Amino acid sequence: MSVLARAATTPRFEPALMRRRLSGTIFYGACLAAIGITLLAIVILLYDIFTRGLTHLDLNFLTGVPSRIPARAGVAPAFVGSLQLGILLAVIAFPLGVGAAVYLEEYTRASRLNRLLRTNIANLAGVPSIVYGIFGLALFVRALGLGYTLFAAALTLALLILPVVIISTMEAIRAVPASQREAAYALGATRWQVVRGAVLPAAAPGIMTGIILAMARAIGETAPLILIGAVTFVTYLPQPFDGGYTVLPIQVYSWAARFQPAFQEISATAIIVLLALLVLLNVLAIVVRVRLSRHLQW
């Protein structure tokens, strides 16, 4: 028998269609289960929070101050504290994060030092938040003498989100096509004019989205704030640079830790307020991205 004839009679493909289709079905099922379990957990969590907390959600709760009597308690100091924290955070983290990212992307060449810096920044994003709290306590609260103020908390949380802001900004900058930079350079723009006039506008949607999402994360943080002096019982609106302050996650924590069921219920109500604030920030991130990127396409 010749080689050719043998090759023709030996089956060279084993279609096994049944088995291939079956493995596809199994994988599809596994993915479906994964999303199902995730959604289920979220739904149960939200259901629990809303059934317990919704009844207390009214104007008095939003404008009131904490009280020993749960029915009279409100979240105004915590809510205002979280808002102030958010604004301070944006003011501190935005210029630092974007500046660092622009430096790393536009001003340095691919050197070993540069790679080391980038790797370290990426690693910093994974450092537990409590570590930032300890650092903030040592540096801002004590060494710099800022005390247990909202400003010290904002500085600490700014450090916490900086790696995320830097990394997302760098990615947004890297996504700007080289042709855009060349176009600007060829018109006689200096490096700074290229960055300001061509790179940053094109990267703006990605940068803004990254910052807003990082802020959302910081506003939900609790652990580092406990360490740097967020107070659990504040009955006045906070002053950013002076005196005690609290924020929503701290308020949630303090009420949830009490054993009276009534406090746990208003803790759930505070969670609803916090969630609303976070959803608002996320919607803002989406709106900003859509608006800024409407004209971006290449």
Next chain:
Amino acid sequence: MVSDLREGIALTETTTTTSASDPRARIHLAVDRPDGHSDDHDTVVEFRGVSCYYGAFRAVRDVTLSVPRHEVTAIIGPSGSGKSTLLRAINRMNDLVPTARTEGAVVFDGLDIYAPGVDAVEVRRRVGMVFQKPNPFPKSIYENVAFGPRVNGFRGDLDELVERSLRRAALWDEVKDKLRSSALALSGGQQQRVCIARAIATEPEVVLMDEPCSALDPRATLQIEELMRELSERYTIVIVTHNMQQAARASDMTAFITMDEARAGYLVEVAPTLKMFTNPEDRLTEDYISGRFG
């Protein structure tokens, strides 16, 4: 090279009377001639033994070439022969590549643009560039054209300059009612003409075109080629093209470069386009333009 456009205009009267021995003055002189028809055959850009390197690799080897004023000069040659590198040597765009290095002299209006003290930023305002793929900024048509004048400190009537640039790019009538809408909403051919308007808005003397039609359909290509003809009355055009018909149709001078065994591009022949395509001197040129090679 510290002057900006404002000073350039102010110097119009004075430079014509001052001695041209100062190279800094000479560069003004050239820009300030509005139509400069006085001498159509003088040289604007002259390569003197130019070699370009990327790290250790030599991409262009010892090119000596004169680019005549107010003509269209085409650079043709096979892929990888260093055409674009040679073109980008004229506005120092190669400087943006960290490992790039240029040897020899590129003399622009009597001044070696690679001489110490010459600022690449100023060179690039006076030598405009249009790229292979239309690359308008994601901004309005107006802002695209105004970008160059703005970054270079233009102090005149910007509206007027934008209109004039768009007219010269044969685009004004199509876009005059939508100057504030995004340049990215235009067709490919229109986008490329926005890029041309943007390039001439800084009032350059030379406009470099790096395969400006390779991403366009035949009709848009023809429009750009006609435009190059018109533009060559005011500007000196240097175009790199893969398309030999384009070089034959649209250029006055043609330079053929190819690469040697070490893949370094070198100039084989430069001649008036008609002569180049009917009676080339060099066997290599003949092989290339007749399609036997490349």
